[in-house]
Every structure is written in C-alpha cells, then in structure tokens.
Amino acid sequence: MNTAPLHPTNRLSPLRTGTHEPAIATDHPTNRLSPPRSGAPARSALRLALPLLLVALFVPGVADAKKKRKGQTVPQFYEMAAPTLATVEFNQEFVAGGQNQQTKSYTDGVVISADGLVLISGNVRFPQRGPGRMASGSLPELTGFRLFFSDGREHEAEVVTFDTDLNLGLLRIVDAEGPLPHVSFTDDFTPEIGTAFRSMTLYTKEYGREPVYSPMSINAMLETPQDVWSLAGSTTNLVGAPLWNARGKVVGVVAQVPMTPGAGRMVRPRLSGPVGLSYARFQAFITDGRSAAEQQIAAQEKPPEDDAGWLGIEFQALGKPVAKHLGISEGGAILVTRVIPGSPAGDAGLAPLDILVAIDGARIAVNKESDLNTFIGAVRAQKPGATMTFTREARGGASTDEVAVTLANSPKTELHAERRVNDAFELTVRELTLDTLLGQRLDPTTTGVVVDGVTRAGWGGLAGLSPGMIIQRINEHDVTDLDTFEAALAKVTEETPEKVLFFVRFRRDTRFFVAEPDWDELSAE
Amino acid sequence: MTITPSRLGVHLVAVVLLAGVAFALTPLPTHAADLQTSILRVQRNAHTALVNIQPVTESYTRGEKRKRASVGSGFLIDTQGHIVTNYHVAGRASRVMVTLHNKERVEAELIGEDPLTDLAVIKIPAELVSDYDMKPVRFGDSDALEVGEFVMALGSPLALARTMTFGVVSNKDRYLPEGMTLPTGERTGDFNTWIQTDAAINPGNSGGPLINLAGEVVGVNARGAMFADNIGFAIPAATAKAVAASLVKIGEVKRSYVGIQFQSLQDWEQLFGMTEARGALIASVERGGPAAAAGLLPGDVLLSYGGTPVTARFDEELPGVYQLIADTPIGTEVTLEVLRRENTSTMTITTVETGKLSGDEFEAEAWGFTVRGITDQMVFDRDLMSKDGVVVEGVRTGGPADRGNLSRGWVIDQINDTPVNDLAAFEAQYAAAGNAPALLRIVDQERLRLVLVTPGDEPTTDGGSR
Numbered sequence: 007m008n009t010a011p012l013h014p015t016n017r018l019s020p021l022r023t024g025t026h027e028p029a030i031a032t033d034h035p036t037n038r039l040s041p042p043r044s045g046a047p048a049r050s051a052l053r054l055a056l057p058l059l060l061v062a063l064f065v066p067g068v069a070d071a072k073k074k075r076k077g078q079t080v081p082q083f084y085e086m087a088a089p090t091l092a093t094v095e096f097n098q099e100f101v102a103g104g105q106n107q108q109t110k111s112y113t114d115g116v117v118i119s120a121d122g123l124v125l126i127s128g129n130v131r132f133p134q135r136g137p138g139r140m141a142s143g144s145l146p147e148l149t150g151f152r153l154f155f156s157d158g159r160e161h162e163a164e165v166v167t168f169d170t171d172l173n174l175g176l177l178r179i180v181d182a183e184g185p186l187p188h189v190s191f192t193d194d195f196t197p198e199i200g201t202a203f204r205s206m207t208l209y210t211k212e213y214g215r216e217p218v219y220s221p222m223s224i225n226a227m228l229e230t231p232q233d234v235w236s237l238a239g240s241t242t243n244l245v246g247a248p249l250w251n252a253r254g255k256v257v258g259v260v261a262q263v264p265m266t267p268g269a270g271r272m273v274r275p276r277l278s279g280p281v282g283l284s285y286a287r288f289q290a291f292i293t294d295g296r297s298a299a300e301q302q303i304a305a306q307e308k309p310p311e312d313d314a315g316w317l318g319i320e321f322q323a324l325g326k327p328v329a330k331h332l333g334i335s336e337g338g339a340i341l342v343t344r345v346i347p348g349s350p351a352g353d354a355g356l357a358p359l360d361i362l363v364a365i366d367g368a369r370i371a372v373n374k375e376s377d378l379n380t381f382i383g384a385v386r387a388q389k390p391g392a393t394m395t396f397t398r399e400a401r402g403g404a405s406t407d408e409v410a411v412t413l414a415n416s417p418k419t420e421l422h423a424e425r426r427v428n429d430a431f432e433l434t435v436r437e438l439t440l441d442t443l444l445g446q447r448l449d450p451t452t453t454g455v456v457v458d459g460v461t462r463a464g465w466g467g468l469a470g471l472s473p474g475m476i477i478q479r480i481n482e483h484d485v486t487d488l489d490t491f492e493a494a495l496a497k498v499t500e501e502t503p504e505k506v507l508f509f510v511r512f513r514r515d516t517r518f519f520v521a522e523p524d525w526d527e528l529s530a531e
Numbered sequence: 532m533t534i535t536p537s538r539l540g541v542h543l544v545a546v547v548l549l550a551g552v553a554f555a556l557t558p559l560p561t562h563a564a565d566l567q568t569s570i571l572r573v574q575r576n577a578h579t580a581l582v583n584i585q586p587v588t589e590s591y592t593r594g595e596k597r598k599r600a601s602v603g604s605g606f607l608i609d610t611q612g613h614i615v616t617n618y619h620v621a622g623r624a625s626r627v628m629v630t631l632h633n634k635e636r637v638e639a640e641l642i643g644e645d646p647l648t649d650l651a652v653i654k655i656p657a658e659l660v661s662d663y664d665m666k667p668v669r670f671g672d673s674d675a676l677e678v679g680e681f682v683m684a685l686g687s688p689l690a691l692a693r694t695m696t697f698g699v700v701s702n703k704d705r706y707l708p709e710g711m712t713l714p715t716g717e718r719t720g721d722f723n724t725w726i727q728t729d730a731a732i733n734p735g736n737s738g739g740p741l742i743n744l745a746g747e748v749v750g751v752n753a754r755g756a757m758f759a760d761n762i763g764f765a766i767p768a769a770t771a772k773a774v775a776a777s778l779v780k781i782g783e784v785k786r787s788y789v790g791i792q793f794q795s796l797q798d799w800e801q802l803f804g805m806t807e808a809r810g811a812l813i814a815s816v817e818r819g820g821p822a823a824a825a826g827l828l829p830g831d832v833l834l835s836y837g838g839t840p841v842t843a844r845f846d847e848e849l850p851g852v853y854q855l856i857a858d859t860p861i862g863t864e865v866t867l868e869v870l871r872r873e874n875t876s877t878m879t880i881t882t883v884e885t886g887k888l889s890g891d892e893f894e895a896e897a898w899g900f901t902v903r904g905i906t907d908q909m910v911f912d913r914d915l916m917s918k919d920g921v922v923v924e925g926v927r928t929g930g931p932a933d934r935g936n937l938s939r940g941w942v943i944d945q946i947n948d949t950p951v952n953d954l955a956a957f958e959a960q961y962a963a964a965g966n967a968p969a970l971l972r973i974v975d976q977e978r979l980r981l982v983l984v985t986p987g988d989e990p991t992t993d994g995g996s997r
Binding site: 320322324327332343482513516 | 792794815830968975976981
C-alpha cells in the first residue's frame with residue numbers, strides 16, 4: 007500500500023506515485039574498465055568506409071539532383087524513402103515481478119549510412135510487454151536485433167550506443183555487403199509554423215511490411231528547449247522516425263513524449279503529442295556514434311575478452327578547463343576516480359585523483375568524455391601479464407613519475423557468472439562476482455550467492471527473496487559459493503524442516519527471510 | 532475538485548426529502564438521538580480549537596531556493612496559544628498564517644518540530660485565545676481506543692476550512708512498513724503504529740485532530756492511502772501528547788540512538804533454539820554506530836535492554852522497541868542481553884543523541900547549486916562515507932556547476948584544497964572564493980572526483996520548467 011502525507015500538493019498529483027521509474031543508468035562521467043563483452047567477428051570493410059561516409063552524409067543521397075530544386079513529388083519521395091526503413095525486431099531479457107522475462111519486441115529504424123548505421127528509438131532500452139507497450143522491471147538485456155525491410159532484405163545488427171537525453175539509439179548492421187540505401191541529413195533548415203514534413207513508417211509483418219506515408223507539419227515553435235517543434239499529423243510515427251523536407255533531406259526526427267520517466271528529459275516539453283527534434287540537436291550524437299562504431303569494430307579485431315587484461319580503475323576525462331586550472335601539461339589526461347581494492351592498479355600504487363597523462367610514453371589524448379574510448383581501447387588491447395607504464399603528472403606540471411602496472415585476468419562479471427537452479431524453491435542463483443559487490447558497495451571479501459531469478463509464488467518467492475539479494479546462510483548452513491548453496495539446500499531438503507531461514511545481504515542491509523516449504527508437494531512430484 | 536452548484540442543489544433537496552420521509556415513518560431511536568447529541572456536543576466544544584494553517588515553506592529545488600505555500604490543519608492544546616500540527620504542514624516554515632474558528636487570520640510562530648513523528652507545534656499570542664473565546668482540546672487515551680469506536684476528523688480537507696467528518700476506528704494498531712519518508716526527505720513513523728479510520732481524511736486534513744465522542748483528541752490526522760476510499764491514518768495521542776509536551780518545553784525531542792534496525796521474530800524463534808517468545812531480531816547494524824562499537828551483529832537477537840525484556844514477535848511491536856531505546860537518557864551505558872546462535876551473552880552499549888535528521892541548506896547562487904550540511908542520521912540514511920563535507924542537493928540547469936558536471940547527491944569535502952567539514956566551512960570558502968573559478972573535491976560513494984565551477988556567463992534558460 008502506498009501512503010502519503012496529506013499535503014494538498016501531494017495527493018492531488020497522481021503522477022507522483024502512479025508512475026514506474028526504471029533504474030536508468032545515468033550518464034555520469036563514470037567509466038569502468040570492466041571486461042568488454044563478446045561480439046561478432048570484425049567487419050573491417052565498414053571501418054574503411056567510414057571516412058568516406060562522413061562526407062556522404064552531407065551530399066545528396068538517393069535524391070535525384072535535377073528534381074532537387076523543385077522538390078520531390080510524393081510518389082518520388084515514397085520510392086526514395088521506403089528502402090531506408092526497417093522493422094527492427096529484438097529480444098529483451100529483464101526481471102519483473104521477481105521473474106525473468108523474455109520478450110520479443112519491435113520498433114522502427116532508419117538506415118543513416120551506406121555502411122549500415124541505423125537510428126532507432128531509445129525506448130527499446132526499457133522493458134516492453136510487446137511492441138510499444140512498456141512494462142515494469144529491470145533494465146533489459148538487449149539481444150537478437152534483426153532488421154526487416156519492405157523489399158524483403160533482412161539483416162542482423164548490434165547496439166552501438168544510446169543517448170539518454172535524446173532518447174535515441176544507434177545500431178550497426180553487421181552482415182551487409184555493399185552500400186545500403188540510406189537517408190541524408192541536413193541542418194540547413196529554418197523551421198516555422200506550418201512547415202510541412204514527409205514521414206514514413208512500416209506496417210508490421212501481418213500487414214506485409216508496407217511503407218506508410220504520412221504528412222506532418224509544425225504546429226508550434228518551442229522556445230525551450232531549442233530546436234524542438236510541436237508536430238501535427240499522424241501519431242503513428244515512433245520515436246526516431248525521420249522527418250523529410252520536400253527535397254528529400256531529413257531535417258529531424260520524431261521525438262514523441264517518452265512514456266518512461268527519465269528518458270528524453272532534455273527534449274521533453276510538457277506536451278502530449280509528438281515533437282520534432284532538429285538534426286542540429288542530435289548531429290553530435292550521430293558523429294559520436296559513428297566514432298563509437300569505429301571503436302567497437304576496432305575492439306572486436308582485438309583478442310577475445312577473456313584475453314583482455316584488467317587494470318582495475320575507474321576514471322573520467324580530466325577535461326581542458328580543470329587541466330588548465332591545475333597547471334597540467336596540454337594534450338589530454340585522465341583523472342583516476344577509484345582504484346578497486348586488490349586490483350593490479352591498487353597493487354602498483356595508483357590512487358584516486360591521480361592524473362595520468364601517458365601510457366608507455368604516448369600521450370593519453372583524452373580531453374573530454376567522448377575521447378575516453380581511445381584510453382579504454384589502449385588498455386583492452388593488452389593481455390593479462392602485460393606491463394603498462396603510466397606517466398603520472400603532479401599539479402603545476404612540475405613533476406611526473408611513472409607507475410608500472412602488470413595487468414591481471416579480467417574478473418568474471420554478472421553476465422558470465424555461473425548459475426544454478428533449485429527447482430524445489432523455484433530459485434536461480436549465480437556466483438557472486440566483483441561487479442555485483444562493487445554495485446552493492448560491499449567489501450570485496452564478502453561471500454555468498456546472488457539471487458538471479460525467483461518465481462514469486464514459489465517457496466523462495468513467497469519467503470520474500472528477490473533478485474540481487476546475496477544469500478549467506480540457510481538455516482545453520484553457511485553459504486559461501488554455489489557448491490555450499492547446493493549442499494545447504496540438499497541438507498535442508500533431506501531434513502524437511504517446517505521453516506527454512508535465509509540469511510540475506512542486500513547492499514548495506516541484512517535481512518532474514520523464512521520459507522515454509524510444502525515438502526509433501528515435492529514428494530508427490 | 533469540481534462542484535457543480537446546480538447538481539449540488541439537487542442532491543441536497545433529495546437528501547433532505549429522504550430524511551424527512553424516514554423521520555416521518557420511524558422516529559429516530561433513542562440511542563441514535565444520543566449519538567446525534569454527542570456529535571453535536573463534540574463539535575460545539577472542539578470547533579473553537581480547530582485552526583486552518585497556511586504555511587509558507589522555503590524549499591530548495593533544482594539548485595535554487597524557492598518558496599512554497601500550502602494548507603493544513605491544527606488544534607489548540609492550551610491557553611498559552613500552542614497549536615499541534617504535522618511537521619509536514621508547518622515544519623521548516625518561514626511564515627505561518629492561521630485562520631481561527633471565527634475566520635480571523637493571525638500570524639503564528641513555529642515553536643518546535645519533530646520529523647521522526649511528523650509533528651510540530653506553532654503558537655499564536657495567548658491573549659487571542661481569551662479574546663476570541665477559544666477553548667483548547669485535551670488529549671485522550673489512545674491506548675484505550677477500541678476498533679469500532681466512533682471518531683470525528685476535524686480539519687481543512689482540500690483547504691475547505693472547518694470541516695467535520697465522521698467514522699469509526701478501523702484499526703487501532705496499524706503497522707505501516709518501514710521506509711516512509713516525508714516530502715522533505717526525512718524518514719518518519721519509527722515510533723508509533725497508526726490509528727486507521729474511515730472518517731474521511733483528505734489532503735489538507737493533515738495536522739487536524741481525530742476526536743472521540745468524549746471530545747478528546749485520540750489522534751493527529753496525518754496520512755491517507757493513495758487511490759483508496761476512507762483509509763486514513765492518525766498519529767496516536769499517546770505519541771502526540773508526549774512529543775507536543777517536549778516541543779512546547781524545549782522546542783525539540785531528545786532521543787537516544789544506538790544504530791540498530793530490528794525485524795520481528797514471528798516466524799523463526801525455533802530456528803534460534805528459543806524456548807520462549809521474546810526478543811527482537813537485529814537485522815542491520817549501522818556502520819560506525821554505538822551498536823557496531825559494542826560488537827552487535829546482524830542476526831543477533833536482543834532479549835533485554837537495560838533490564839527491560841524486549842519483545843517484537845510481530846511487526847506491530849517494533850515501534851515500541853525503538854521507543855524504549857529512544858527514551859533512554861542520552862549517553863547512558865546500557866546492559867544488553869543478546870542471543871547469538873543459541874548462546875546468550877551480556878553486552879554494554881552507550882547511547883548517543885539521535886540529533887537532527889537533516890542539516891540546514893544553503894544556496895551557492897554564483898555557483899548554481901544548493902548544499903545541505905551532513906548530520907549523523909544522514910550518514911546512515913544516505914549511506915554516506917562520513918560526516919565530513921556537505922551534500923549537493925540540487926544543481927541549477929545550465930549554471931556553472933551544471934556545466935562542470937556536478938551531480939546531486941555528491942559530497943563536497945574540499946574547496947580549493949581547503950577542507951570543508953561542515954556547512955559553515957562551506958559557506959566561508961564560498962564567500963572567500965568570490966567570482967574566481969573554484970575547484971571542488973567530490974566524494975561520490977567510493978570515488979573521488981574534481982569539479983571546476985566558473986561563475987558567470989550563464990545561458991538564460993528556464994530549465995524545462997515551463
């Protein structure tokens with residue numbers, strides 16, 4: 007039950023309680039050198055094509071040059087736009103109501119470069135019950151991106167990046183050969199009331215993936231935020247659907263008022279209908295996304311993740327203003343924000359607030375957060391056992407010293423943790439990994455197993471166990487790892503006590519949960 | 532709220548007609564007539580004590596100091612002019628206006644506040660009490676209440692002053708789960724269960740009295756269940772009376788604190804090999820608190836505290852355990868009887884003062900953010916690394932700190948390499964920095980960061996607040 011103090015301003019505003027707020031990762035300048043995730047084989051062709059494509063973005067794409075002045079007719083637009091649009095199918099795995107959920111969902115995507123960068127709605131990051139229907143639950147794991155075009159082409163894709171503020175995302179098609187039909191953007195555009203756009207989405211598979219044309223227009227200019235307009239016209243457009251001008255250039259995208267709090271907070275005026283987001287507004291996102299894609303491909307050409315070395319620090323870009331203020335030499339630097347206890351960096355003597363300016367004598371050319379990939383890539387390129395020498399600069403640029411760190415094996419992450427299922431208690435647990443410990447701010451020597459999934463009406467679920475909790479004892483049996491967990495439950499199942507006590511740690515709290523197993527039910531099976 | 536006058540008129544007519552018919556057919560039974568008489572008596576005796584409170588509170592949102600007006604209720608408890616209300620009504624108020632029973636508006640002064648029980652006391656000049664013929668109401672015995680007993684709620688629901696509603700005590704011992712927080716962010720409700728009533732309680736009723744047929748205040752109306760009908764909650768008079776007395780006397784409530792979170796034992800005495808149903812399970816022990824210093828561990832069972840047996844077999848008994856500890860004189864050395872894995876032992880703990888739940892706020896206007904001083908309770912509530920520094924409460928969109936990527940919740944413990952251990956030190960360093968760029972050292976959980984704030988050159992923006 008939800009109770010609230012009886013303040014007039016409190017209860018009369020249902021929005022404050024009726025909404026679900028997923029745990030959205032904020033865009034803090036936090037970076038972790040956790041082991042990279044495994045990916046598909048490298049696509050070097052795409053990388054080579056990238057510089058060319060940057061240019062291609064700003065020249066007419068598929069549009070016929072002769073028609074450009076006059077503008078396109080609607081059938082011409084239709085013919086040009088249709089092959090750039092795809093239905094994006096993807097899988098989500100998330101925990102909702104104490105249970106692991108897997109859903110297949112859909113959104114629209116538009117190809118924005120010949121090498122297969124695809125712009126999509128940022129809403130895909132949030133749990134969905136079906137196409138466009140939000141569910142409550144943890145932030146999902148996104149897998150299995152497939153693109154279906156109206157002309158029958160199908161491609162696989164991977165996530166490149168998302169922007170929380172813009173609520174937009176970028177995918178990268180990984181199995182395309184040759185140039186793909188794509189849209190071209192322009193920021194040479196002066197919006198005004200009544201400006202007409204052309205827009206297009208695809209019908210779903212059941213309706214033959216037919217492209218659907220819809221005219222839209224600006225019905226209000228919004229002063230704040232800038233470069234955002236209120237739109238009139240079809241509301242079938244999903245977030246991220248392109249807005250074409252009459253000459254076949256994309257001048258913006260639809261940024262429908264997001265359903266999920268936190269998403270699109272920068273571009274969300276208090277409007278109920280769709281809004282348009284100008285290309286000027288997300289140009290930087292596309293540019294950065296392109297460089298992220300390049301990094302991604304580069305990283306995949308490197309040895310697979312198990313071979314990547316582990317340094318064990320968190321860091322941020324020092325930034326030019328701070329560097330100048332502190333008198334640090336020019337050229338870029340990172341600021342160490344945290345050293346993981348027991349990590350190679352800690353053993354080598356690196357400390358929080360250290361300013362690192364070079365690796366093995368080469369300047370760390372990081373001047374802003376978006377440059378960090380170069381540093382991350384440099385570390386990940388090293389194998390365990392390799393020694394990296396960091397140049398640490400003191401304030402005022404007066405002195406430097408060198409710190410040699412021998413990289414260790416990457417610690418296992420939640421994603422790759424071993425899992426065990428207990429059918430009687432309808433409980434899945436996983437081994438306790440360093441990322442879970444750090445995430446819950448626990449001492450790295452903490453032991454136990456982590457509840458990974460639990461059936462709400464099962465014995466474990468009824469007791470109150472929920473994902474993320476760390477089980478440390480079951481009745482009088484200590485649980486330190488998966489084996490002792492299984493042994494403890496085996497013992498309990500043999501003894502069939504009336505009550506089974508779980509001693510649980512979650513963040514800084516300790517809690518006790520009691521299961522009341524119906525042992526007869528078990529023997530009946 | 533919308534009321535269509537014409538429709539309201541129709542309803543009134545219908546109600547009057549029906550009542551007339553009923554009365555004509557069956558005369559009101561004697562006991563019903565008695566009830567009516569009692570209600571009228573309560574109303575006549577209590578209505579002069581009821582006030583409508585319009586506080587103006589200062590709040591710090593999005594990195595700026597703002598004023599906010601609201602409406603609540605309160606009741607006069609003595610001839611000196613003391614009025615009891617909720618902390619979430621009048622607490623932290625910079626100015627409190629009060630409308631009396633005779634519709635006169637006067638200014639009141641804030642005497643004391645206690646967020647842990649969500650209570651506050653304000654005062655109007657004593658001469659007004661006699662000049663305006665106001666009669667204080669007295670507290671009754673909330674422990675003696677029975678479920679089903681008639682009660683009336685007096686207050687200003689939806690700012691509609693001088694409203695009475697009627698119902699019964701639906702539950703006299705309602706335990707509301709932990710984690711209740713006030714709009715201002717403090718936790719509340721540790722020390723009492725709640726009186727649940729179906730007397731209609733709406734926003735604006737906060738701080739008004741719940742009165743029995745004897746005309747005694749048995750509770751202070753404070754909360755309502757969201758999206759429910761007639762599920763309201765009042766702070767029991769037993770709690771309100773003691774807190775109000777302390778607020779009148781010394782302006783605050785002093786409590787002892789040991790840093791333990793308890794859990795009820797209902798389901799698992801047998802698992803600890805216990806033969807009798809007593810004790811309270813220690814669920815968490817605050818890092819660095821007195822209990823941790825004494826060596827208590829989660830999983831221990833507290834059997835007695837200072838010689839008083841402790842029992843929390845059910846959740847409803849937990850507030851009593853917290854109250855027992857709070858009532859210990861601050862700094863007392865207390866002997867505990869503790870059960871740890873079937874072995875009973877004796878431990879000694881020294882209580883500390885609970886202190887303020889949250890520190891004062893300050894707006895560093897030129898830097899574009901607000902900060903709050905850190906109290907011992909905040910270290911626990913927010914799981915901070917230590918008490919040193921000030922915590923960032925809000926960052927003005929587009930301001931210098933926003934451009935330097937400062938985030939809410941971060942702790943600033945140094946400015947230009949000078950430690951700022953508390954709010955006063957922060958204010959001093961802020962003043963000393965003037966318009967020059969300032970380097971802030973940040974503690975962000977286990978991380979250390981640097982943020983540079985450069986005053987000036989702020990783009991005009993309304994921060995999306997249109």
